[in-house]
Amino acid sequence: MKVKKVKIGIRSVESAMENFVKTAEAIKRGEKVKKESGVYFTSLEAFRKALTPQRLGLLRLIRESAPASLHELARSAHRNIKNVSEDVRYLAQVGLVDLREAEKKVSARVSYDKILLEIAV
Template sequence: MKIKEISVGIQSARGALDDFIAAGDTVARGEVVAEETSIYFTSMEAFRKALTPKRLELIHIIKTEKPVSINHLAKLAHRNIKNVAEDVKFLVQVGLVETTGNRALAPRVDYDEIQLKIAV
């Protein structure tokens, strides 16, 4: 299995904008921007609201049980399918979960750990 690290960080909106501008300047000079798999939140509170214990549990279940559909995941988690589908949709949007399949979307996690970086 491919090992992939996803860094989760806390960064101000201004810091994120500065990083975006710096990446644009790098591209404008014809240089290649290093690919980084990171997700940034503007505060610890935003992080706690986004990566709730239930969402982290879903990630763990996806990684260990390999459900074949969102419905299967909901059954494994003993949760309402609508809530699980919403949580999976969010996790896909932030890049922590991928889905495969056409009709029954099978959630997938292809990394082994999440690292949290907090700027001081």
């Protein structure tokens, strides 16, 4: 089975814009551009805020047990549903979790096995 990975990086706004401009120029010249996907934060502090130990724990639980609802996830994590819901919605907002709604229940899914961290120096 192939391991699916998600890339997380820390990159300044200036660096991201510079990369965007280079990519746009390459496309304009008709060059093929390598598709790059991932989740990027503007600072180490923003990264730490996003991936707290509690949120990493939720990602593991979602990946391993695929809970049918956020209530089930909260029970498995031994955490309050309100806090779990806030954390999962934040993780969805930054692109690390997919949310699905069915029969008045919201469930979360993770489509990767590993998180790769990339920090420019």
